[in-house]
Amino acid sequence: xxxxxxxxxxxxxxxxxxxxxxxxxxxxxxxxxxxARESEPNSKTSPIDFALPGMLPVLNKEAVRLAVRLGLxxxxxxxxxxxxxxxxxxxxxxxxxxxxxxxxxxxxxxGFVDVDGVKVRVEHAHLEEDAGKLTHVGEISLVDLNRAGxxxxxxxxxxxxxSAASAKTYCTELQRLAIYSGASDANLYYGNMRFDVNISxxxxxxxxxxxRAEIKNLNSFRSVEKAVEYEFIRQVELLEKGERVKQETxxxxxxxxxxxxxxxxxxxxxxxxxPEPDVPPVVLDQKFIEKxxxxxxxxxxxxxxxxxxxxxxxxVVNAILDNRVLAEKLTSILQKLASDKNGMELAKxxxxxxxxxxxxxxxxxxxxxxxxxxxxxxxxKMVAKKQLSSTSAKEILLKLLxxxxxxxxxxxxxxxxxxxxxxELETIVDKVLESPESAKAIADIKSGQIKAIGFLVGLxxxxxxxxxxxxxxxxxxKKKIRILGEKDG
Amino acid sequence: MMxxxxxxxxxxxxxxxxxxxxxxxxxxxxxxxAERCKNYNIFVNLTRKRALQKxxxxxxxxxxxxxxxxxxxxxxxxxxNFLDFGADTTASAKMLAGFVAPLQATAVKKLEAAGAIxxxxxNLDAFAHGGSTENSFFGVTKNFKDTxxxxxxxxxxxxxxxxxxxxxxxxxxxxxxxxxxxAAFNGVIGxxxxxxxxxxxxxxxxxxxxxxxxxxxxxxxxxxxVMKVLGGKDSLDSTTIDNDFTPRGKQKLHIGVIADxxxxxxxxxxxxxxxxxxxxLEKNGNxxxxxxxxxxxxxxxxxxxxVPAEVASNLARYDGIRYGHRAKTARxxxxxxxxxxxxxxxxxxxxxxxxxxxxxxxxxxxxxxxxAEKVRTLIVEExxxxxxxxxxxxxxxxxxxxxxxxxxxxNPVKMYLEDVMTVPPSLAGLPAIxxxxxxxxxxxxxxxxxxxxxxxxxxxxxxxxxxxxxxLKDKNI
Numbered sequence: 016x017x018x019x020x021x022x023x024x025x026x027x028x029x030x031x032x033x034x035x036x037x038x039x040x041x042x043x044x045x046x047x048x049x050x051a052r053e054s055e056p057n058s059k060t061s062p063i064d065f066a067l068p069g070m071l072p073v074l075n076k077e078a079v080r081l082a083v084r085l086g087l088x089x090x091x092x093x094x095x096x097x098x099x100x101x102x103x104x105x106x107x108x109x110x111x112x113x114x115x116x117x118x119x120x121x122x123x124x125x126g127f128v129d130v131d132g133v134k135v136r137v138e139h140a141h142l143e144e145d146a147g148k149l150t151h152v153g154e155i156s157l158v159d160l161n162r163a164g165x166x167x168x169x170x171x172x173x174x175x176x177x178s179a180a181s182a183k184t185y186c187t188e189l190q191r192l193a194i195y196s197g198a199s200d201a202n203l204y205y206g207n208m209r210f211d212v213n214i215s216x217x218x219x220x221x222x223x224x225x226x227r228a229e230i231k232n233l234n235s236f237r238s239v240e241k242a243v244e245y246e247f248i249r250q251v252e253l254l255e256k257g258e259r260v261k262q263e264t265x266x267x268x269x270x271x272x273x274x275x276x277x278x279x280x281x282x283x284x285x286x287x288x289x290p291e292p293d294v295p296p297v298v299l300d301q302k303f304i305e306k307x308x309x310x311x312x313x314x315x316x317x318x319x320x321x322x323x324x325x326x327x328x329x330x331v332v333n334a335i336l337d338n339r340v341l342a343e344k345l346t347s348i349l350q351k352l353a354s355d356k357n358g359m360e361l362a363k364x365x366x367x368x369x370x371x372x373x374x375x376x377x378x379x380x381x382x383x384x385x386x387x388x389x390x391x392x393x394x395x396k397m398v399a400k401k402q403l404s405s406t407s408a409k410e411i412l413l414k415l416l417x418x419x420x421x422x423x424x425x426x427x428x429x430x431x432x433x434x435x436x437x438x439e440l441e442t443i444v445d446k447v448l449e450s451p452e453s454a455k456a457i458a459d460i461k462s463g464q465i466k467a468i469g470f471l472v473g474l475x476x477x478x479x480x481x482x483x484x485x486x487x488x489x490x491x492x493k494k495k496i497r498i499l500g501e502k503d504g
Numbered sequence: 505m506m507x508x509x510x511x512x513x514x515x516x517x518x519x520x521x522x523x524x525x526x527x528x529x530x531x532x533x534x535x536x537x538a539e540r541c542k543n544y545n546i547f548v549n550l551t552r553k554r555a556l557q558k559x560x561x562x563x564x565x566x567x568x569x570x571x572x573x574x575x576x577x578x579x580x581x582x583x584x585n586f587l588d589f590g591a592d593t594t595a596s597a598k599m600l601a602g603f604v605a606p607l608q609a610t611a612v613k614k615l616e617a618a619g620a621i622x623x624x625x626x627n628l629d630a631f632a633h634g635g636s637t638e639n640s641f642f643g644v645t646k647n648f649k650d651t652x653x654x655x656x657x658x659x660x661x662x663x664x665x666x667x668x669x670x671x672x673x674x675x676x677x678x679x680x681x682x683x684x685x686x687a688a689f690n691g692v693i694g695x696x697x698x699x700x701x702x703x704x705x706x707x708x709x710x711x712x713x714x715x716x717x718x719x720x721x722x723x724x725x726x727x728x729x730v731m732k733v734l735g736g737k738d739s740l741d742s743t744t745i746d747n748d749f750t751p752r753g754k755q756k757l758h759i760g761v762i763a764d765x766x767x768x769x770x771x772x773x774x775x776x777x778x779x780x781x782x783x784x785l786e787k788n789g790n791x792x793x794x795x796x797x798x799x800x801x802x803x804x805x806x807x808x809x810x811v812p813a814e815v816a817s818n819l820a821r822y823d824g825i826r827y828g829h830r831a832k833t834a835r836x837x838x839x840x841x842x843x844x845x846x847x848x849x850x851x852x853x854x855x856x857x858x859x860x861x862x863x864x865x866x867x868x869x870x871x872x873x874x875x876a877e878k879v880r881t882l883i884v885e886e887x888x889x890x891x892x893x894x895x896x897x898x899x900x901x902x903x904x905x906x907x908x909x910x911x912x913x914x915n916p917v918k919m920y921l922e923d924v925m926t927v928p929p930s931l932a933g934l935p936a937i938x939x940x941x942x943x944x945x946x947x948x949x950x951x952x953x954x955x956x957x958x959x960x961x962x963x964x965x966x967x968x969x970x971x972x973x974x975x976l977k978d979k980n981i
Contacts, residue, residue: 062606062607065826066821066826067587067605067606067827068587068593068595068600068603068605068708068709068821069585069586069587069609069704069705069706069707069708069709070705070706071704071705071709071740071741071742072742073739073740073741073742074742101817103817103820103864105820105823105841107823107825107837110821110825110826111820111821112817112819112820112821112823113817113820156837158825158826285865285866286866287816287817287861287864287865287866287869288864288869289813289814289817289864289873292711292712292713292743292814293712293741293742293743294742295742295743
């Protein structure tokens with residue numbers, strides 16, 4: 016085990032390449048269906064994906080549009096002219112023997128991601144096609160080309176991260192940007208996002224970066240975080256022993272929790288890049304970009320700014336942002352409540368419901384699209400006016416998920432409206448206080464053990480079948496006992 | 505040699521449309537001629553069954569009174585690097601022997617829609633690599649006049665088919681001269697259009713940035729008719745453009761004779777014949793002047809950097825995994841790749857793959873590929889300068905007449921030098937046609953090459969047609 020002191024001497028530098036699958040209807044260069052989830056192998060392919068002789072790629076304009084959207088979300092310069100190149104290597108998952116990518120002139124230029132105090136510059140992002148998939152069965156390997164040709168935007172960061180946590184923060188924000196920009200479903204389970212992480216280690220204060228290792232094909236935020244943590248220690252150990260870090264490609268073994276060497280620099284392939292003669296350059300006009308800009312929805316940082324007044328913790332903010340539907344509802348609620356003098360309090364209450372009820376393990380996967388914002392506000396107001404207990408409010412909240420719009424009617428129908436009318440409550444309290452059950456509690460209260468009032472409130476709640484407003488009941492009990500006391504005295 | 509077996513295509517179509525000659529009769533005649541020409545090794549496969557069936561369909565259409573297309577009932581020969589039904593698509597390579605195309609090339613589809621009927625797939629240098637049709641897995645195609653001489657290539661089979669009158673026209677592909685040179689060697693007209701004029705979809709790729717689809721015919725009017733059907737934008741090929749092949753009606757053209765290709769490096773007899781053709785152009789009232797184009801001599805070395813690079817890339821898909829030849833003895837992935845490609849490719853294919861991968865490899869890319877592309881731009885500019893002054897440029901199609909079979913086999917550089925005059929327009933994407941200019945004393949055919957500015961294909965056909973008409977007139981007087 017390496018000592019903390021040793022680790023403290025070093026700093027790591029991280030750069031990340033993230034592949035995002037764009038959610039176009041068809042593939043980047045063919046008309047085949049781009050959604051191959053749960054499909055029979057090779058059922059979503061065309062002669063183009065299969066690289067038959069004489070087949071030519073035809074660029075999918077929708078992929079260009081989605082790349083521009085994600086580019087704008089990355090605060091990036093959109094290049095008005097970009098080009099495609101061929102990257103050659105032989106592997107059975109690459110039918111043409113080359114991948115069409117953008118090596119020399121990518122579509123997206125420099126940009127940045129700025130989230131929760133982590134600022135990462137984006138070097139560029141380029142369009143390229145995904146490869147197929149191999150399944151190894153004993154001695155043989157099976158080729159499935161369903162994924163071959165799926166459009167990817169590869170986002171290449173600058174080496175601006177220095178901890179596993181910041182790497183994870185960057186990756187999670189990329190996912191949000193991909194989703195909010197509408198470019199991708201960014202579903203990690205389906206491999207919609209994959210990460211290659213470059214890590215080097217150098218002594219703190221050293222101006223020169225160390226030799227980097229690249230950990231390829233990480234498919235979850237957790238594996239990014241774990242791999243970075245592992246790699247930092249591995250590289251520091253090497254340096255402490257006076258050895259050198261080798262420039263190489265490594266893989267992450269989830270089960271072992273280790274990175275393992277795959278290919279050294281010497282074994283690296285020569286991709287023999289060449290301009291793609293079959294696809295003319297992509298030329299965009301400024302008007303096209305302006306139009307997309309105008310259509311862009313509010314991005315995570317836009318929501319964060321609107322929510323700032325709520326003073327929510329970063330983790331709460333991100334949890335809500337990770338459910339885009341709820342995030343947009345929350346922003347819309349805040350906009351609606353902007354002129355309401357109790358607005359902030361109501362919004363906070365609603366935020367609590369989001370975090371504690373809707374995003375609970377039990378409900379988080381539900382569809383929140385039908386949730387009516389006005390109804391939510393009304394529900395919050397009913398609680399504020401003590402017309403509903405918080406328990407009842409939660410019950411109604413779940414009913415609103417079906418698109419119901421009138422929480423008051425629901426409360427009435429379900430008989431959940433709280434009784435705050437003091438006349439009615441006084442009758443109940445009187446009944447409770449007269450009951451022999453209460454005698455001891457009353458005595459306790461009189462002798463100063465004010466806590467005993469809870470017992471009496473409980474009895475009153477029971478008597479009201481839960482509809483009584485407990486705080487009003489408590490006030491009435493206190494008042495009555497004081498009166499009783501005065502009489503006794 | 506059978507001489508003229510077909511009239512002009514327009515007349516043939518009229519006869520079919522009037523019911524005077526059936527499509528079936530045309531197809532049967534072409535198939536019969538094909539059989540009689542077997543010793544020239546024109547075909548990789550005949551498409552007899554499908555051709556007769558298509559002819560039947562046209563004849564029935566006529567009976568039902570339906571409108572027939574502009575090439576109704578005209579048999580033609582298709583180079584075997586076009587994907588089509590009815591026979592394998594082999595590109596004359598072992599790699600693709602037995603490959604059954606699941607679809608048709610756009611060019612083939614268009615011809616079929618116009619009523620033209622493919623009677624067979626013609627031989628070529630494997631993957632169109634070569635200028636003699638000697639590099640074919642299916643044997644050498646012979647010159648139409650002298651079976652000891654080469655047909656030229658790579659579209660040798662198609663050129664000889666038209667020269668022998670098996671069919672009135674044939675399709676070829678031209679990347680650096682593969683239509684023009686065999687046209688010159690076999691005394692027919694060969695059209696390489698402006699890059700992008702005809703869709704490349706469904707044609708086995710050689711070099712994507714210079715591959716063009718064109719035709720062979722016995723006269724300019726026939727060639728124009730075919731090019732009109734073939735041309736036009738295709739959503740399946742992003743590099744296609746609309747191009748107008750109709751006559752321009754421009755009378756006196758300003759013609760530039762490329763001085764750099766009229767030198768002692770060219771066979772003296774070839775020069776004499778081409779000079780005579782140029783005199784005819786002048787007699788027809790065109791203004792002829794000499795033009796120096798010193799950069800064109802760099803086209804050949806540029807071509808043999810850029811084209812092998814694209815060739816190496818385009819042939820990467822032939823890996824023995826999904827289709828095509830797979831070595832029977834291969835046990836590992838490396839062996840599947842290595843042995844299948846070793847067995848499936850011809851030596852000329854391998855030579856180009858190696859040159860291509862070399863010029864693309866890291867450390868050499870800038871010195872070779874990038875530099876070549878820069879020179880290519882200069883060549884394009886040199887043409888632009890020339891076309892600012894001239895309507896059409898002219899030079900010989902080839903530096904010599906058809907050479908003996910086997911003569912250049914051991915000297916690839918000499919073979920490449922055959923392309924020295926056809927390659928420059930290819931690099932610049934310009935239209936160029938080879939027209940029969942006459943014969944040498946020993947009776948071998950010589951081609952004159954007419955080159956136009958981008959999109960001026962029609963002008964070249966106009967010029968060729970005017971010379972043909974003049975000759976006919978002179979004959980009749």
